[in-house]
Amino acid sequence: MSKNPLKLKIAYLYPDILQSFCDKSNIDVFIQRAKERNIEVSLHEIYATDRVQASKYDFYYIGGSNNKALDYALGFLKKNEEEIKVAAYSNVPMLAINCGYQLFGNSYQLHNQTKKEGLKIFDIETIAAKRLYYGPLVGTCHFLKNRTVVGFENHGMTTILKSGVSPFLIVQKGNGNNGKDKTEGARFNNVVGTYLTSPLLAQNPHLCDFFIAVALRIKYKCKIPLAPLCDDIEWYSHNFILEIK
Numbered sequence: 001m002s003k004n005p006l007k008l009k010i011a012y013l014y015p016d017i018l019q020s021f022c023d024k025s026n027i028d029v030f031i032q033r034a035k036e037r038n039i040e041v042s043l044h045e046i047y048a049t050d051r052v053q054a055s056k057y058d059f060y061y062i063g064g065s066n067n068k069a070l071d072y073a074l075g076f077l078k079k080n081e082e083e084i085k086v087a088a089y090s091n092v093p094m095l096a097i098n099c100g101y102q103l104f105g106n107s108y109q110l111h112n113q114t115k116k117e118g119l120k121i122f123d124i125e126t127i128a129a130k131r132l133y134y135g136p137l138v139g140t141c142h143f144l145k146n147r148t149v150v151g152f153e154n155h156g157m158t159t160i161l162k163s164g165v166s167p168f169l170i171v172q173k174g175n176g177n178n179g180k181d182k183t184e185g186a187r188f189n190n191v192v193g194t195y196l197t198s199p200l201l202a203q204n205p206h207l208c209d210f211f212i213a214v215a216l217r218i219k220y221k222c223k224i225p226l227a228p229l230c231d232d233i234e235w236y237s238h239n240f241i242l243e244i245k
Helices: 023-033 068-079 081-089 099-103 205-220 232-243
Strands: 006-013 041-048 059-062 094-097 108-109 124-141 147-161 169-173 186-188 193-194
Touching: 023 041, 023 059, 023 094, 023 205, 041 147, 068 081, 081 124, 094 099, 099 147, 099 193, 108 232, 147 232, 169 232, 205 232
Parallel strands: 006 041, 006 059, 059 094, 094 193, 108 124
Antiparallel strands: 124 147, 124 169, 186 193
């Protein structure tokens, strides 16, 4: 074992407010897959009074919750908006799940409420939908060489992608952002937002490894190959979603 292992620092944004739908499991998967490759990972949970330093973290994660937590979390995010944006524009990888995805957009509007401005990392607009989008989803991901990504969507929002953002997935099965244009989530630089609320990284080891590899490349300024792992269980779970009709 190397005496000086590679090191990564994770910023987990507001886990006391935005944690549902197995969100914490995604971080557990990231840490485990990194550790199996002798990559040392430290987890830093960011709370209301904490200030974010863009250069301090190598991977950012924000989870989902119910709609009542959105405005509460937005107030704390706004205090760290500049630093989070600096990281996003510097290609630091981030994963925003469910409500976190909405908060990273231009704006969101819940039922019978005024429109709220988000962090504007994603060029998207989100409003309350007239229905619930719920069930397994399968899509293809361009930056993963058009390989499939699977998960479980559970949201009641309609999201419109503007010209300045690319979709995370092209939907093959499921609803995605709005059930019409067959896109799911959004991507800007190495920031990914998605409504897939299952343990996304557990069912998609290739997506998890993308975040690990990019985090290493941005931090160490060179491409560092990842050793292969035995992913039989992960791909079994992945393929199970593929086969649901």
